[in-house]
Amino acid sequence: MGQFDSALASEAFNQNPYPLYHELRQQAPVYWSEAWGCWLLTRYDDITWTLQDYRTFTSLGRLTATMELPEPLWERVAPLVRHYSQGLINVDPPDHTRMRQLVHMAFTPRAIRKMRAYIEDIVERLIDEQIERGFMDVIWDFSYPLPVTVIAEMMGIPVDDHAKFKRWSGEIVGFMATPKPMPEVLLKSQDALLAMQQYFRDIYAKRRLAPEDDLITALVRAELEGEKLSEEEMVSSCVTILIGGHETTTYLIANGVYALLQHPDQLRRLRDNPALDAAATEEFLRYEGPFQRNRRIAARDVVIGDMTIKKGQLILQFLGAANRDPSRFDQPDALDLARSPNKHLAFGYGPHFCLGAPLARLEAPVAIRALLQKLPKIRLAQDDLEWNSALFRGLKSLPIEFERA
Numbered sequence: 001m002g003q004f005d006s007a008l009a010s011e012a013f014n015q016n017p018y019p020l021y022h023e024l025r026q027q028a029p030v031y032w033s034e035a036w037g038c039w040l041l042t043r044y045d046d047i048t049w050t051l052q053d054y055r056t057f058t059s060l061g062r063l064t065a066t067m068e069l070p071e072p073l074w075e076r077v078a079p080l081v082r083h084y085s086q087g088l089i090n091v092d093p094p095d096h097t098r099m100r101q102l103v104h105m106a107f108t109p110r111a112i113r114k115m116r117a118y119i120e121d122i123v124e125r126l127i128d129e130q131i132e133r134g135f136m137d138v139i140w141d142f143s144y145p146l147p148v149t150v151i152a153e154m155m156g157i158p159v160d161d162h163a164k165f166k167r168w169s170g171e172i173v174g175f176m177a178t179p180k181p182m183p184e185v186l187l188k189s190q191d192a193l194l195a196m197q198q199y200f201r202d203i204y205a206k207r208r209l210a211p212e213d214d215l216i217t218a219l220v221r222a223e224l225e226g227e228k229l230s231e232e233e234m235v236s237s238c239v240t241i242l243i244g245g246h247e248t249t250t251y252l253i254a255n256g257v258y259a260l261l262q263h264p265d266q267l268r269r270l271r272d273n274p275a276l277d278a279a280a281t282e283e284f285l286r287y288e289g290p291f292q293r294n295r296r297i298a299a300r301d302v303v304i305g306d307m308t309i310k311k312g313q314l315i316l317q318f319l320g321a322a323n324r325d326p327s328r329f330d331q332p333d334a335l336d337l338a339r340s341p342n343k344h345l346a347f348g349y350g351p352h353f354c355l356g357a358p359l360a361r362l363e364a365p366v367a368i369r370a371l372l373q374k375l376p377k378i379r380l381a382q383d384d385l386e387w388n389s390a391l392f393r394g395l396k397s398l399p400i401e402f403e404r405a
């Protein structure tokens with residue numbers, strides 16, 4: 001086992017990864033983890049290079065290449081492997097460019113801007129539902145229902161199905177939490193994936209016959225130089241958008257509220273100057289981003305720092321470590337809501353830069369601004385909070401108490 005492997009597997013790392021990120025960056029910025037069977041990157045410049053240079057660092061097979069399974073099991077998980085061997089997030093240009101342009105035609109900045117009033121209404125309603133109680137769990141009462149309702153409305157799917165989306169999404173991404181998932185985790189992920197695929201296939205069939213004013217219809221219609229998304233590409237894009245579209249934003253909002261509660265000076269600063277909300281959102285993304293472990297595969301032997309990465313090896317890009325790299329950010333461990341410049345990598349970088357960033361950047365400031373306006377005094381209702389160990393970084397729950405305005 002390598003020098004840092006036991007620390008990487010520790011609960012301390014799960015609760016607070018930043019001290020180990022700093023140690024790795026200083027002592028072993030390109031670190032081979034025997035236990036995880038992959039390279040770990042913690043320097044900002046290495047991570048931007050590996051995100052940008054898709055010829056050297058491919059997305060093909062990034063989620064499945066390191067799975068170690070006996071032969072019969074490979075056959076059983078073939079549908080999962082097939083799904084994650086193609087689709088927007090798993091292919092490189094030029095295939096990726098074509099698919100991304102088609103998806104972007106449906107998921108436009110205009111379609112996103114149209115959601116503002118709707119988002120404001122839900123935010124208001126969710127806070128009002130809790131206001132008399134003087135208590136809420138920021139995650140379960142607020143930052144979870146908000147994005148799932150918004151993405152369901154945009155896609156044109158019944159929001160009442162949200163319990164299903166949550167279960168499926170959590171189970172599907174379950175296998176991505178470690179590079180070598182256990183067989184039972186894989187099979188559970190696959191069952192959920194098959195169910196979600198069928199759900200979208202049914203809606204795809206309906207929208208082809210009876211178009212509506214929603215994202216799925218727009219995906220069905222999107223056409224570029226005579227080319228359209230195939231049914232499989234369209235279903236895969238919907239799975240990515242639904243998964244990408246809710247839990248990440250849930251934790252962006254909750255991690256932001258938690259960071260404010262831990263930094264009363266910054267909380268006051270935002271209350272005194274609500275126009276800081278957009279800059280504050282960028283700082284929450286940098287300081288405690290909800291997605292920290294991105295992946296690429298080396299497409300050829302390549303030297304990073306003084307290490308040689310072999311063709312086919314997996315590289316894990318710790319985005320949260322890049323976002324605290326002192327060569328890029330002054331006082332990287334400090335929360336500074338007006339930080340400028342703030343070129344964090346929470347949404348990735350290069351050709352796969354997050355397609356949903358404009359939506360997250362709309363939802364989070366609206367949510368946090370309203371929360372602070374309607375609840376002038378908020379405090380943590382519990383001290384011993386725990387971070388989850390799932391793919392997306394967030395607390396298990398965030399109970400707060402407050403007085404109403």
Ligand code: HEM
Nearest residue numbers: 088089244245248249252346347348352354355356359360
């Ligand atoms: C705080 C919220 C979010 C974070 C931190 C986040 C993070 C990321 C990251 C790091 C990537 C790049 C993956 C890579 O390079 O391989 C990505 C891609 C993507 N995200 Fe997000 N995301 C967020 C919200 C959303 C939302 C709201 C949606 C959709 C509604 C979304 C949809 C997507 C899609 C479709 C891609 C794939 C883009 C491509 O491969 O070209 N994300 N996201």
